[in-house]
Amino acid sequence: MKPFAPENRPNLYLVALPLAVAVLGLGPWTAALALLAGLAWRWGVGFKALTPLPGPPRLRLETIGASHIVEKARWHLDRLGAPYEEDRVGGVLGILFLARSVPRLHVEAGASRSTIGDSREILRFLWGRYSTSHPKEAAFLQPTVESLELERRIDAYAEDVRRMIYHRLLPHRTEMLRFWGSDDPALPAWQKTFMRVAYPLLAGFVIRGLEVTPERSRRSEASARAFLAQMEQRLERGGPVLQRGPLHSIDLQLAAASALWVRPFEFGGRWYAEHYDLPRERWPREIREDLERLHEEFPHTTAYTRRLYAEERAPRPRLSE
Ligand SMILES: N[C@@H](CCC(=O)N[C@@H](CS)C(=O)NCC(=O)O)C(=O)O
Known part of the structure; x- marks a missing residue:
C-alpha cells in the first residue's frame, strides 16, 4: 500500500x-x-x-489498527521475541484497492521473498521456523489435534465478534476512523484523507463484504454467546484454555479474539494505545454499556483475557538468529 x-x-x-x-x-x-x-x-x-540480503530473512508484518486477527499474529511474534517490523496501513484500504487481507507476514531474504496472508498459516510458519532453533521460546506454538480444533472455533468466534462490533460502531464515523488509523501520525496523509472523504464508501464496502446486517449481526451475537458459555466452563478455574500444561498459543488466541469487547489496556502495544485506542469515556455510551454487559455475563473469559494481557502481552527479548 x-x-x-x-x-x-x-x-x-x-x-x-x-x-x-x-x-x-x-x-x-x-x-x-x-x-x-x-x-x-x-x-x-x-x-x-533480487540482491541477497546479509543475515537471516527479515520479517515484516503488514497490519491495520483495531483488528483482533492482526493482534493475534502480532502478539505471537512479540511473545516469541521474533525480530520483525510492523508496517501499518489504513483500515480497509488494502482489501479495497489490492484485494488482500491482513495480517500478512512478508519473509524477505533478497532473492527469495514470500508472503503469508493468513493468521493461522503465520502461526504454523513461526512454529516451523523457531521450534528447533529456539525450542523453549517456541514451545507455546506447538499445534495439537485439540488446539487446532479449538483454533478453528476461535476463528469463527472472532468473525462473529468483528461483525457485532462493526454493526454497532460503523454509524459512529469519528470513532470508527480512529480505529482505522485516522489519528496515526505514521500513516501517509493520502490514506487518512481518503479514509475521511470516502468513509461512506468504506463503510458500505464493509457492510456488504462482511454481511454486517442487523439479522446477521444478531445471529453472530448468538453464536458468540454460545461459544463464550463453553469457554466459561473451561476457564472456571482461571485457565489455561486447554485445562492443563503451560500457557499455549490457544490462550493468546482466545484473549486476542475477545479483546475488542473486553478492551484490555495493553491491546496492540504502546503505539496502538496512543494513536488508536479510545479511552472508556470516548466510547459511544450505548456501545460501552452493551460491551460491559458482556463482562458481567462472561466473567471468567473477561478476567482471563485481562490477566493474559496484563501478564503476557509485553514483547519478549528479541531472539538471537
Ligand atoms: N482468515 C484471515 C482473515 C483476515 C481478515 O479478515 N482480516 C481483516 C481484518 S480483521 C482484513 O484484512 N480487513 C481488510 C482491511 O482492513 O484491509 C486470517 O485469519 O488472517
Whole structure:
C-alpha cells in the first residue's frame, strides 16, 4: 500500500502512461518508446530486489489498527521475541484497492521473498521456523489435534465478534476512523484523507463484504454467546484454555479474539494505545454499556483475557538468529 515507494514508481508510471499519451498527443513510436522505458525501469527495479540480503530473512508484518486477527499474529511474534517490523496501513484500504487481507507476514531474504496472508498459516510458519532453533521460546506454538480444533472455533468466534462490533460502531464515523488509523501520525496523509472523504464508501464496502446486517449481526451475537458459555466452563478455574500444561498459543488466541469487547489496556502495544485506542469515556455510551454487559455475563473469559494481557502481552527479548 505504498504506491509512491521507489519500488512501485514504475507501476505508477505505467498506469499514468496512457493518459499522458492521450493528453500530450504522442505518436505511436514515441508511445512505444515510453512504454519500453517503463518496462525496462520495472525490470531493473525487480532485479535490484533480487540482491541477497546479509543475515537471516527479515520479517515484516503488514497490519491495520483495531483488528483482533492482526493482534493475534502480532502478539505471537512479540511473545516469541521474533525480530520483525510492523508496517501499518489504513483500515480497509488494502482489501479495497489490492484485494488482500491482513495480517500478512512478508519473509524477505533478497532473492527469495514470500508472503503469508493468513493468521493461522503465520502461526504454523513461526512454529516451523523457531521450534528447533529456539525450542523453549517456541514451545507455546506447538499445534495439537485439540488446539487446532479449538483454533478453528476461535476463528469463527472472532468473525462473529468483528461483525457485532462493526454493526454497532460503523454509524459512529469519528470513532470508527480512529480505529482505522485516522489519528496515526505514521500513516501517509493520502490514506487518512481518503479514509475521511470516502468513509461512506468504506463503510458500505464493509457492510456488504462482511454481511454486517442487523439479522446477521444478531445471529453472530448468538453464536458468540454460545461459544463464550463453553469457554466459561473451561476457564472456571482461571485457565489455561486447554485445562492443563503451560500457557499455549490457544490462550493468546482466545484473549486476542475477545479483546475488542473486553478492551484490555495493553491491546496492540504502546503505539496502538496512543494513536488508536479510545479511552472508556470516548466510547459511544450505548456501545460501552452493551460491551460491559458482556463482562458481567462472561466473567471468567473477561478476567482471563485481562490477566493474559496484563501478564503476557509485553514483547519478549528479541531472539538471537
Ligand atoms: N482468515 C484471515 C482473515 C483476515 C481478515 O479478515 N482480516 C481483516 C481484518 S480483521 C482484513 O484484512 N480487513 C481488510 C482491511 O482492513 O484491509 C486470517 O485469519 O488472517
